[in-house]
Amino acid sequence: MTRQVILLGAGGHAKVVLDVLQLLNQTVVGVTDPQLHQQGIAEWRGLPVLGDDQAVTCYQPDQIFLANGLGSLPGQTLRQTIYKQFKNLGYSFITLVHPSALIGTGVTFAEGVQIMAGSILQPDTYIGENTLINTGAQLDHDCSIGKHCHLAPGVILCGNVTMEDTCHLGPASCVTQGCHLGQGSILGAGSTLLKNLPAGGKLLAAKPQSPVTRSSL
């Protein structure tokens, strides 16, 4: 991989992605960001701001790799949209695995996968295109994850968990052994899935006890 990299986006997730790129000794030629571009800001974390996303097209598709710097929250689709848009134009996305991640035998990644710091993937797990395995998420053996999913920080998957495309697993959520998540399903933060979740399903953790505030004491 001697192609240089362009980072798409300059928000919080992009900072984390840039850290991984630099740890992997990738050469990043610049960052694209509509807001910074509009504000006339020329530099971000030592990188030139190349313009808005259109700036990518100054480079030939086989000349560079793209890194998806857009984060993911439930209901947002920009991370997926931008990926598809540039794939349709012939560009390729770099697959990133933080050096601290622990990757078992037989684990496989599709294009554009991002595996963040402290993640653990046990043997024979598969991660689909453009899926983001965020900080410290753990996937046990034989999991299969679709495209454009987001496993937020601290997600715990037991063995043999499978999920379709565009699922969103909130931070510190947990899926027990062998469960299946249908397309586009969502786990709320801190929730625990004990059985299958159908396509478009959403599981929210139990409501906490009413918060006690100083004024109510």
Added chain:
Amino acid sequence: MTRQVILLGAGGHAKVVLDVLQLLNQTVVGVTDPQLHQQGIAEWRGLPVLGDDQAVTCYQPDQIFLANGLGSLPGQTLRQTIYKQFKNLGYSFITLVHPSALIGTGVTFAEGVQIMAGSILQPDTYIGENTLINTGAQLDHDCSIGKHCHLAPGVILCGNVTMEDTCHLGPASCVTQGCHLGQGSILGAGSTLLKNLPAGGKLLAAKPQSPVTRSSL
């Protein structure tokens, strides 16, 4: 430790155990598995299938180590049964600590303990015979864990937690400072224990909010 190792079982957990064995440069002579044997399958992940578990007895007890490749789910006892059966025949089980595990000063392990990737054991913690500390489980200082327990992926124990034999702590469960768990007690996935749990006790997390499914929208 120059004895060769036989791996008992060829399921999901066995894959994870094999990864640890290979990272520790152990020589594995083969795997035993009743199902593969019955199906006439001769090789598994590059290892010869030696037969069903009886194949172990072709080796003298002081000639080899066994590695317990059976996983653990609540209500299942096979992992414990097979351990005791071969101990009664005079065999020994290898204690496995994944190289990534962080082990504090004064931590001690009994025979056959398995410490998986990303686990953290803080000072003066003790782990009893045949207990499995699964992926990314964390035990803080001065914990004492009995025999044949399973701490599933992502379990968090605070300091001074103690538990008797054959406890099962589900994935992403948590035990607060100083709690005691009686023999055979169970924590459900995602549950949090705030006080002692008696022998045979079972704590289940709060029920989640009714899942919203596409059909109910």
Added chain:
Amino acid sequence: MTRQVILLGAGGHAKVVLDVLQLLNQTVVGVTDPQLHQQGIAEWRGLPVLGDDQAVTCYQPDQIFLANGLGSLPGQTLRQTIYKQFKNLGYSFITLVHPSALIGTGVTFAEGVQIMAGSILQPDTYIGENTLINTGAQLDHDCSIGKHCHLAPGVILCGNVTMEDTCHLGPASCVTQGCHLGQGSILGAGSTLLKNLPAGGKLLAAKPQSPVTRSSL
């Protein structure tokens, strides 16, 4: 940093702190502990017991560093009190980062911060004075944590979480993207914060399902 270190306290957290000091090749001249001193115990984990906390004053403030060995539980203030007391006398506290911790670009620490084994701090996160980031806690990008806070083992913070001084986040608690915690607020073990928590606020996880015990079966 060639100053020698005195460890304040000889309980469970002090063991964990001592491990970090030794991994960082710090020279620890001894430990202070009122109880051990009163009992006439002269040595603790190979270190001389120098006396109760007053023994610190035998050293000039610019001659040594202090390490805060006191742990933190909700409602306890000793860890904070002892820090302020010795700061008022002109002493300095050592900032400790366990070698296994993953620290992103632009992360900054104030004096006396303690980052324990397996913690992850993503880019541009800030940790205030005397705050304890305990075993395996994860803070994503752009978090800002006040003084004298405790993030217990296994805490998960998403990006852009901010908190004021003296907050206590229980083990395995989780804070979602962008939430703010007011001064002195508390998250119970295993709880998940989805919106801001006012100063002095307290959030407790949902009550678990009634535990099933052997006697009730």
